Amino acid sequence: MSKLKLFLLIFLGTAILSQAQTEDGVLRMNEFRNPKKRQIIQIPNIDGFQTLKSDLHMHTVFSDGHVWPNVRVQEAWQEGLDVMSITDHIEYTPHSADVKVSHNRAWELAKDLATENNLVFIKGTEITRNTPPGHFNAIFIGDASDYIEDRANEKDKPAVMKAVEQNAFIFWNHPGWKVNSIEGSYEWIDFVDELKKENNLHGIEVFNGFGFHKKALDWAVDNNLAVMGTSDIHNLVVHDYNLGDYVHRTMTLVFAKERTAESVREALDAGRTVAWASKYIAGKEEHVRNLFNACVEFGASFHTKGERKYFEIRNYSDLYFELELESGNGTEKITLFPQTAQVVTAPADQKSLTYKVATAFIRSDKNLLVEFPLN
Numbered sequence: 001m002s003k004l005k006l007f008l009l010i011f012l013g014t015a016i017l018s019q020a021q022t023e024d025g026v027l028r029m030n031e032f033r034n035p036k037k038r039q040i041i042q043i044p045n046i047d048g049f050q051t052l053k054s055d056l057h058m059h060t061v062f063s064d065g066h067v068w069p070n071v072r073v074q075e076a077w078q079e080g081l082d083v084m085s086i087t088d089h090i091e092y093t094p095h096s097a098d099v100k101v102s103h104n105r106a107w108e109l110a111k112d113l114a115t116e117n118n119l120v121f122i123k124g125t126e127i128t129r130n131t132p133p134g135h136f137n138a139i140f141i142g143d144a145s146d147y148i149e150d151r152a153n154e155k156d157k158p159a160v161m162k163a164v165e166q167n168a169f170i171f172w173n174h175p176g177w178k179v180n181s182i183e184g185s186y187e188w189i190d191f192v193d194e195l196k197k198e199n200n201l202h203g204i205e206v207f208n209g210f211g212f213h214k215k216a217l218d219w220a221v222d223n224n225l226a227v228m229g230t231s232d233i234h235n236l237v238v239h240d241y242n243l244g245d246y247v248h249r250t251m252t253l254v255f256a257k258e259r260t261a262e263s264v265r266e267a268l269d270a271g272r273t274v275a276w277a278s279k280y281i282a283g284k285e286e287h288v289r290n291l292f293n294a295c296v297e298f299g300a301s302f303h304t305k306g307e308r309k310y311f312e313i314r315n316y317s318d319l320y321f322e323l324e325l326e327s328g329n330g331t332e333k334i335t336l337f338p339q340t341a342q343v344v345t346a347p348a349d350q351k352s353l354t355y356k357v358a359t360a361f362i363r364s365d366k367n368l369l370v371e372f373p374l375n
């Protein structure tokens with residue numbers, strides 16, 4: 001290296017260092033900053049509907065959550081949600097000595113940030129009665145200060161009727177919660193049956209955080225209610241979830257005409273949803289099947305060797321699927337991690353293969369069955 005080159009190198013090096021070390025003498029290590037980036041969750045649209053990723057049950061310090069409302073918006077944006085609702089408890093505000101009780105405040109504090117981040121932000125609350133009947137989420141609500149706060153008194157019905165008066169979308173939360181401590185709570189109770197008959201119950205949580213309330217799936221299917229999956233997150237999402245690979249926060253996939261609050265409401269009322277929690281999806285057969293078919297493609301045979309044919313099955317989505325051979329002679333088990341493919345083989349004379357999608361539920365005891373013709 002010539003002396004001139006060495007001189008230039010030292011000179012430039014010093015110049016670069018002095019740029020970072022601005023007039024105030026502070027070295028700003030911006031590489032440590034999180035560049036603003038939003039994850040894109042790849043799930044295809046189905047049947048001309050947009051597949052919106054929603055979480056419609058979460059908490060802040062305005063009830064028993066641990067975060068300020070804006071943090072919920074930041075998480076939702078970063079984690080690729082399209083739709084969110086903060087649903088703080090009406091009747092349970094354990095931070096009231098430090099945070100003034102106001103049932104509209106979380107909404108007010110978060111709504112501008114949600115709009116600026118292109119999130120569909122729906123006003124909600126959680127009607128928190130003793131179990132049974134337990135908790136109900138009301139979203140698309142009006143003034144939340146109208147709701148009844150006293151859960152010690154037997155005002156379960158009037159409490160829910162406030163949401164009805166406001167034309168809210170009402171869903172029953174985590175029906176199996178406290179099932180072991182309170183006898184009979186995990187049943188299709190009279191209270192819920194009455195709400196349903198009056199058309200005042202519109203959905204049920206099948207996934208709540210890490211819990212799969214299997215019976216709730218049957219109730220939703222049998223009563224034509226929206227199948228819901230929510231995080232019910234109280235802490236930071238990154239604190240509670242082992243995010244990565246196929247783990248996202250629990251959510252509801254909503255098949256909506258447009259990416260607007262009105263369209264979300266229309267889709268929820270029509271029950272066009274699939275609930276998603278880690279490896280699992282659950283919903284009405286029609287929606288689960290359409291979603292699976294939009295995500296997974298079984299290709300034509302690409303190779304024949306003697307008596308065997310070879311096929312490729314591809315998962316174009318961020319969902320995870322495990323398939324177990326149900327009938328036919330071929331590959332026994334297929335694991336489709338997000339955005340991966342597998343090779344499937346079968347005897348050349350095999351006409352089709354039928355698999356049970358072990359990670360896709362259409363009833364508590366029934367999985368989606370899919371048939372692949374072998375061309």
Ligand code: ZN
Binds near residue numbers: 058126
């Ligand atoms: Zn909750």
